[in-house]
Amino acid sequence: xxxxxxxxxxxxxxxxxxxxxxxxxxxxxxxxxxxxxxxxxxxxxxxxxxxxxxxxxxxxxxxxxxxxxxxxxxxxxxxxxxxxxxxxxxxxxxxxxxxxxxxxxxxxxxxxxxxxxxxxxxxxxxxxxxxxxxxxxxxxxxxxxxxxxxxxxxxxxxxxxxxxxxxxxxxxxxxxxxxxxxxxxxxxxxxxxxxxxxxxxxxxxxxxxxxxxxxxxxxxxxxxxxxxxxxxxxxxxxxxxxxxxxxxxxxxxxxxxxxxxxxxxxxxxxxxxxxxxxxxxxxxxxxxxxxxxxxxxxxxxx
Numbered sequence: 001x002x003x004x005x006x007x008x009x010x011x012x013x014x015x016x017x018x019x020x021x022x023x024x025x026x027x028x029x030x031x032x033x034x035x036x037x038x039x040x041x042x043x044x045x046x047x048x049x050x051x052x053x054x055x056x057x058x059x060x061x062x063x064x065x066x067x068x069x070x071x072x073x074x075x076x077x078x079x080x081x082x083x084x085x086x087x088x089x090x091x092x093x094x095x096x097x098x099x100x101x102x103x104x105x106x107x108x109x110x111x112x113x114x115x116x117x118x119x120x121x122x123x124x125x126x127x128x129x130x131x132x133x134x135x136x137x138x139x140x141x142x143x144x145x146x147x148x149x150x151x152x153x154x155x156x157x158x159x160x161x162x163x164x165x166x167x168x169x170x171x172x173x174x175x176x177x178x179x180x181x182x183x184x185x186x187x188x189x190x191x192x193x194x195x196x197x198x199x200x201x202x203x204x205x206x207x208x209x210x211x212x213x214x215x216x217x218x219x220x221x222x223x224x225x226x227x228x229x230x231x232x233x234x235x236x237x238x239x240x241x242x243x244x245x246x247x248x249x250x251x252x253x254x255x256x257x258x259x260x261x262x263x264x265x266x267x268x269x270x271x272x273x274x275x276x277x278x279x280x281x282x283x284x285x286x287x288x289x290x291x292x293x294x295x296x297x298x299x300x301x302x
Contacts, residue, residue, distance in 0.1 A: 012133040013090045013146040015125075021146075022121055024084030025071075029117075033066040067113035075105040080144075089150035095143050096179065107142035159189055161234035162227045168219055169235040176214045177232070185211065185229050192226065204229060 013021075040058050049055075074082050080092035080100050092100055092108070115124040115136055124136040133145055161169055185207050192200050208225035211232065212218065219228050 013088075013148045015128045015134040017088050017090060017148060018128060018134050018146055019121075019125065021082070021084035021088040021090055022116060022124065024087055025082050026116060026121065028083055029066055029070065032070070033062070036062050036066065063113075067117060068109050071112050072102075072105050072109040075100070075108070076102055080105075085146070089148060090146050091149050092139075092144050093147055095145055100142075100144055104142040104144050108138035108144060111136075111138040111141060159186075159230055159234045159237065161231045161238070165219065165223065165227060165231040168217075169231055171217070172219075172235075173216050174214070174232050174235060177211065177236070178214070181207075181210060181214075182233070182236070186233055189226075189230060189233060201225075 037059060040062060041055070044055055044058065071082065075092065078086070081090070085091060092104075094100055094104065115121070115127075115138060127136050127140075128134045131140075135145060139145060188203055188207055192204070195203065204225035208228050211229065215232065219231070223231075
């Protein structure tokens with residue numbers, strides 16, 4: 001896990017934005033479904049087919065087409081988007097922030113008709129209301145999450161380790177923190193000053209209790225929850241900065257070694273322009289008056 005924890009790029013969409021996106025898709029798919037069913041009914045009537053079984057089969061196939069195949073195909077072609085999500089600036093990604101595959105889209109589409117159309121989106125709204133990341137059942141089944149691509153990243157603020165916890169951080173193991181938890185802790189520390197005192201304290205206690213099982217040993221007795229959170233995030237960021245600095249130094253030394261050539265040659269020596277006009281041959285008289293410059297090889301032997 002990096003100091004900034006790639007999860008900082010994962011910004012879960014709010015339930016309200018997901019509801020608006022779902023409503024737009026609901027209207028579009030409903031209109032599509034009604035259109036194709038009416039068209040199929042007209043075609044069956046024109047063909048003078050009076051078998052009820054044929055009509056039921058056609059309706060069933062069109063239902064599968066509109067509620068399963070169409071959402072699945074659109075998500076695959078747009079890499080996690082639909083018309084509603086495109087308008088609202090949302091995208092479906094994996095829980096780790098990666099792009100979804102056909103398997104994720106198919107699992108989501110399997111429950112789409114039941115969650116959205118079968119229950120008039122009531123089940124999806126209830127699950128999203130209870131989910132901390134506004135997920136629906138299809139997201140839990142596929143391991144995906146809706147993110148807001150238009151949300152601005154929070155400003156990078158300095159989070160330092162409290163002085164009295166610096167000795168503890170040098171011996172603590174904090175490498176096993178889940179990305180999602182690290183992201184929520186960072187978000188809290190950035191916006192903590194905007195909260196009411198009671199809300200700030202309750203949220204700090206909640207996050208500290210969730211973080212505690214991943215830290216060993218526990219912080220010293222009497223450590224405040226927000227100090228505990230700041231120490232973990234500050235230490236992680238400092239370690240990441242040290243690793244980045246070490247990598248930069250290694251790359252610089254490697255570049256210096258590659259740039260050193262034998263016999264005093266350098267990679268920075270300007271090349272001769274190959275398109276430059278070839279000078280006219282020198283006459284014998286000019287040869288006596290102008291001595292040619294010594295070559296690199298003659299300089300090396302001197």
